[in-house]
Amino acid sequence: MADDHSDNLLFLTDEQLRRAIEAMFFAYRGFTADPDRILSGKGYGRAHHRALHFIHRTPGTTVNNLLAILGVTKQSLNRVLRTLVEDGLVDSRVGQRDRRERHLHLTEAGEALERELSDAQRNRMRGAFRAAGPQAVAGFRQVLEQMMDPEMRHHFTAARDGDR
Template sequence: MSSGKREEAQPLATTSPPGSENLLYLTDDQLRRGIEAMFFAYRGFTADPDRILERHGYGRAHHRAVHFINRQPGTTVNNLLDILGVTKQSLNRVLRTLIEDGLVESRVGTRDRRERHLYLTEAGRALENELSEAQRRRMRAAYRAAGPEAVAGFRKVLEHMMDPELRRQFHSIREGR
């Protein structure tokens, strides 16, 4: 298999465009490099929080919950389920430990008393900040090193990589309430 140079080994190849325009950045090899870059970068992206979480006895699922509760204080369980894209059983396990440990407070809704509104406690905010701080530090370094135009491009590509539904949710997250 290894023999030759080109990509001939691919039987179902979709290699070069037939119209053969000058879109070098769309070759299969460039796309593969992008895929690998995404893989390695995501590892870096989660490395710092992972270390912190381990010290506290939590996992990534806890991080995600804490992050989005901080982002939308008072959010309901159902809303969080939509954002995180997991089952309620899975989320519940995580939320239960966070509530037991006093990082998250669950208040029964006033308008609709079936709903539980979630808030970070002081301790919860402290953990969130520790995690976020570490992640922002890395992000800031990457942004700074790459420069503003690169950041704009980065954000643009990421947005187009999302599923349309997730993209809506991404845009529906705002400051404050």
Template sequence: MADGKSGGNTGSEGLLFLTDEQLRKGIEAMFFAYRGFTQDPDRILDEHGYGRAHHRAVHFINRTPGATVNSLLNTLGVTKQSLNRVLRALIEDGLVESRVGKRDKRERHLHLTDTGKMLEAELSEAQRGRMRSAYREAGHEAVAGFRKVLEAMMDPDQRAYFDAFKEGDS
């Protein structure tokens, strides 16, 4: 079929067949979409002397206030050295607070300060605006399909972290 889809929904008839050219176009679309998606936050981060690693840290600290350094390491999938560099800057600049654990004094729990929350809100609003516009243009069914594609591309361990965040939204 011209659209790359087969007819039915049962067995092998429900499979989607794509040519290498269609896949290449999808890969390129993802590259350029990601570039657009990060463009506005990159500009904001640059004004503050930060990069994308700082953005990811601020985003996930905001999503899970009180997260430990180890849990953030696992979520971000970065080295301890890399995360320490990012956290040190965010703490020194007054965007993140590191609090000693109440049960385990060796743990450090991370929280955004009011300044950190303001930066996170500015970064998120830039991305939400772009997503909102794209979702409206694509329509409801495309949004659901896009989400399924993204989730299917995740490695199982990444999917587990993603699912944990979804459960927290309930």
């Protein structure tokens, strides 16, 4: 019976796919709404949020690693990091092995802001996961992973495996 269900998924109509795409747009809008409100009150945007999130996930990450994960230009990331450093949210340290590298860490204030942003998103996601149930959650994760480009899936898998 599982084969019948999987075969049906291969033949999704364009309208079903359009609806899924729209659902993703609206879900993303909801997912970012609370952090956007918090950030706008402080003069920050989503790029600042993404930088804080990934610096928190991998303390000591390099600027080059963050560039690869975020997929932004060096100029754009430098602008974001400069603001976060000047505002006392991120500490940029020169590498001990390679003095050309800068290693990024959140300060206490950066940790507090990242926690506030993540709490808002965790609460929204926790509520959605509870309402959808465990089977839907597993399927949701599988779909997201399959949508990732291979290089991004590698970054995601590396981060996930680091949690164990």
